[in-house]
Amino acid sequence: MTTNNDFLLSVEGLTVSFDGFKAVDDLSFYVDPNEIHVIIGPNGAGKTTALDLICGKTRATSGSIRFRGKELTEMKEHQIVHAGVGRKFQNPSIYEDLTVFENLEISFPRGRSVFGALAFKRDKEVRERVAEIAEMIFLEDHLEERAEYLSHGQKQWLEIGMLLIQNPELLMLDEPVAGMSVSERVKTAELLNRIIQGRAVIVIEHDMKFVEDIAHKVTVLHQGKVLSEGSMTHVKSDPKVVEVYLGH
Amino acid sequence: MTPMLTSARKTELIGFVIVAAVILLLLPAVTDAFRLNLVGKYLTYAFVAVGLVLCWGSAGILSLGQGIFFGLGGYCMAMFLKLEASTPEATSIQSTPGIPDFMDWNQITALPWFWEPFHSFGFTLVAVVVVPAILAFIIGFAMFTRRVGGVYFAIITQAIAAILTILIIGQQGYTGGVNGITDLRTLLGWDIRTDSAKTILYFVNAFLLLAVIALSMAVRSSKLGRILVALRDKEDRVRFSGYDVAAFKIFVFCFAAAISGIGGAMFTLQVGFMSPSFVGIVPSIEMVIFCAVGGRHSLIGAVYGTLLVNWAKTSFSESFPELWLFAMGALFIAVVMAFPNGLAGLYTSHVQPLFKRFGRKSAGRSAASGTETPAIAE
Numbered sequence: 001m002t003t004n005n006d007f008l009l010s011v012e013g014l015t016v017s018f019d020g021f022k023a024v025d026d027l028s029f030y031v032d033p034n035e036i037h038v039i040i041g042p043n044g045a046g047k048t049t050a051l052d053l054i055c056g057k058t059r060a061t062s063g064s065i066r067f068r069g070k071e072l073t074e075m076k077e078h079q080i081v082h083a084g085v086g087r088k089f090q091n092p093s094i095y096e097d098l099t100v101f102e103n104l105e106i107s108f109p110r111g112r113s114v115f116g117a118l119a120f121k122r123d124k125e126v127r128e129r130v131a132e133i134a135e136m137i138f139l140e141d142h143l144e145e146r147a148e149y150l151s152h153g154q155k156q157w158l159e160i161g162m163l164l165i166q167n168p169e170l171l172m173l174d175e176p177v178a179g180m181s182v183s184e185r186v187k188t189a190e191l192l193n194r195i196i197q198g199r200a201v202i203v204i205e206h207d208m209k210f211v212e213d214i215a216h217k218v219t220v221l222h223q224g225k226v227l228s229e230g231s232m233t234h235v236k237s238d239p240k241v242v243e244v245y246l247g248h
Numbered sequence: 249m250t251p252m253l254t255s256a257r258k259t260e261l262i263g264f265v266i267v268a269a270v271i272l273l274l275l276p277a278v279t280d281a282f283r284l285n286l287v288g289k290y291l292t293y294a295f296v297a298v299g300l301v302l303c304w305g306s307a308g309i310l311s312l313g314q315g316i317f318f319g320l321g322g323y324c325m326a327m328f329l330k331l332e333a334s335t336p337e338a339t340s341i342q343s344t345p346g347i348p349d350f351m352d353w354n355q356i357t358a359l360p361w362f363w364e365p366f367h368s369f370g371f372t373l374v375a376v377v378v379v380p381a382i383l384a385f386i387i388g389f390a391m392f393t394r395r396v397g398g399v400y401f402a403i404i405t406q407a408i409a410a411i412l413t414i415l416i417i418g419q420q421g422y423t424g425g426v427n428g429i430t431d432l433r434t435l436l437g438w439d440i441r442t443d444s445a446k447t448i449l450y451f452v453n454a455f456l457l458l459a460v461i462a463l464s465m466a467v468r469s470s471k472l473g474r475i476l477v478a479l480r481d482k483e484d485r486v487r488f489s490g491y492d493v494a495a496f497k498i499f500v501f502c503f504a505a506a507i508s509g510i511g512g513a514m515f516t517l518q519v520g521f522m523s524p525s526f527v528g529i530v531p532s533i534e535m536v537i538f539c540a541v542g543g544r545h546s547l548i549g550a551v552y553g554t555l556l557v558n559w560a561k562t563s564f565s566e567s568f569p570e571l572w573l574f575a576m577g578a579l580f581i582a583v584v585m586a587f588p589n590g591l592a593g594l595y596t597s598h599v600q601p602l603f604k605r606f607g608r609k610s611a612g613r614s615a616a617s618g619t620e621t622p623a624i625a626e
Contacts, residue, residue: 055488081490093485095478102474107489111471114499117491120471162489 007066008033008200009054009170014063016053023049025224027063031170031200038203038211040235041221042244047204048090050221051172054202055087056080067170078112086168090175090204092155096148100139100158103147104130107162129165136194137161138187153184157191164195171195172202177210189213259600260465263548267461271454271551281443288450288518290558291457293318295511297539297550298457298464299504304536305544306468307500308480309397313405314508314535316412317380319527321509323416323423324379326522327363328372329432329440349431354421363422369436376513377506384505388498395494397483406529413528428523432516440517453514460507461547467503468547476500530573537576540583543592552591 009031016024024046031037039047052058054065056077065072072080095103108129111120134140137157142150147158156176163171176192177185189210192203196214205211211218211232218235220227228238235241275287296314304310336345342352347359365371387408391401416423424430432440439445467473479486479493487493516522525531534557542553557579565572587593 057484057488076492077487078490078492081488087488089485089488093482095481095485097477097481098474103478106471106474106478106486109490112490113492114472114495117472117475117496118467118470122471159485162485166490 007031008035008068009202010064010066011050011054012064012066014050014053014065015061016049016058017061022224024053027221027224027226029219029226029229031202033169033200034198036196036201036203036214036216038205038215038218038232039221040205040211040218041227044223045221046224047221048174049224051087051174051202051204054080054172055085057087081166081168082112084169085172086163086166086170087172088159088163088174088176090178092152092159094147094150094155094158094162097146099144099146100134100150101130101143103158104133104161104165107165109166133161133165136164137191151184153180153188156180156184156188160191160195168199170200170202174204175206176203177205177207185210257469260548263546264458264461264465267548267551268458271457272451276447276450281447284450285446285518286562287555288446288453289515290555291453291551292511292515292518293535293538293558294457294551294554295460295514296504296508296535297542297554298461298547299507300536300539301544301547301550302464302467302476303500303504304539305546306473306480307476307497309497309501310402310536311405311501311504311532312402312529312536313407313409313532314504315527315529315532316405316409317384317505317508318512318515318531318535319412319416319522319524320380320383321376321512322516322522322526323429323512324366324372324375324509325513325516326429326432327366328369329435329516330429331363331367332435333431333433348424348429350424350427350429351421356421360422376509380505380509380512381502384502385498388501389494392494392497392501406532409527409529409532413524416524416527424523426524428521428525430521430523432520435517441520446518449514449518453518456510456514457551460510461551464507464547472496472499534576537580537583539590540580541590543590543595545589546592549590549592549595556591 007030011030012028014024014027015022027046027050029037039050041047049058053060054067054072056072056075060073063073067080067083067085070083072083072085075083095106098106105122105126108126110126111117130143131140134143137160139150139154139158139161142154147155150158156179160173160176173192177188180188185207193214203211203214215232217230218232219229220235220238220241222244227244228235228241230238271291276284279287296318299317300311300314330348334346334348339345339347339349339352342349344352344357347356351359366375387405391397391404396404416428417426419425434440440449468476475486475491475496479491479496483493486496512522512526515526538554538557539550540553541557542551543549557576560579561572561576564575583590589596
């Protein structure tokens, strides 16, 4: 078996079974550095489960996930984050009781151990980095606001910002434009286009217009398996895909 | 640290100064030696309540077994004092002189090995903090790395409290059984039973409590404090931001246990004995109520909550001893249903706005002096 070290991420033969039901079944795909890889597929195709497996939230029944040559299936969640994988959840997952500043500060990659956190100082570097990210995610005027008072779209941005501040090599976004107003959606697309430069990104998205705009490569999942893979034009013209997904 | 002081932080500091004044000046001035000793006893529970503010209020970990750690701290101190009181001369009528009296009554003829180190005062002082912390570490490690939390964690801590009580009562020869360790007299030759000693111990206790509160404030205002709040809210997000969530939970649980141990040791010194009735389920739940009544998000509130509930308990159970448990149950339900943030919550929602309005009206005049009103900071 080849080691596939040329790829940033190589997923091979990944299977997870919940009481006999295979949510992801013998899944293999590869992500190159700087590649924007979109996963699409009907509901229940195993898209979110695939991301859960990569970031360690769900443990694989069999198969391997290698990130820069490291086997992720054996690592703990926080170690996977330290290796350079960032994950955004489908529903905005932010700390409602803390301010926007504190949300970003907690995500700043320093002082991650218990005693590191006790000794952590809010120095110039932290403040500048938080300010820089806040400007990127359109929240520079909301830094002292409690996160629970943000709009749905702003919460999505905040979570994206929390990932950005970690500067991950691989960014995984689960439906980043879901539930947004039209104007928020436009702004988010612009934001995503900016932040995905220079890093590999895996995106799950239903918005086909958005997918066409950004995707380098598209993987279509169906019942936990890869149905089709390639460029958006290739995938769109694949009769199998039209059959199960786009045709509906 | 932020260069500017946020208003919440300022309120907390003012609250700290006021609670210090109440404990160090007001209470000693208005109570006699007997009542002051009683207040001192109440304040030892405040150590546990302060620990619960961090553990339960900040991190959302409800432990119904804090009596374990209070008791362990108390027993460590009691073992030292008991050994000091059990000199061969003082125990010459026993069949084995030089060992604690209850061991002699239980036909034990030599001091058990785990009692030996408690001849040393230095060891005892360390053990008061470290023994509860080690047990908390074991419990925390076993639970939190397996992601046991919420109600399950609460039930398990309660079960451990019950087990420890049964163990202490069952091993009468080693622990003094249901009576506990009694008849404690001197600390390094200093008689702790006199009124003057009790007054001094009250102040030692008060200063320790204030130091523990100050330390807890520092922990809460560090990034670690914010991570605790974050993981109470969105544990997964914290985990996927690169933190080992279990390690943070274990830390705060151990911290709460260690300061509870200090409270327990001060209890033993001021009350003069330690028994399993301060270890088990009922005292553990009472301690949660002290914290809830004061406001589980407020370190300062925890002190007032402890004082208030204990004062009510003492006055109420003097007249209706059998009704007290029901009254306390009702109090807990009332706190949860009607004012979930306790006294501190009432203060921030009702009293503080009054001050602000008054402050605006009398701009130029000095603000109302709040010495009589317990200022409780969020």
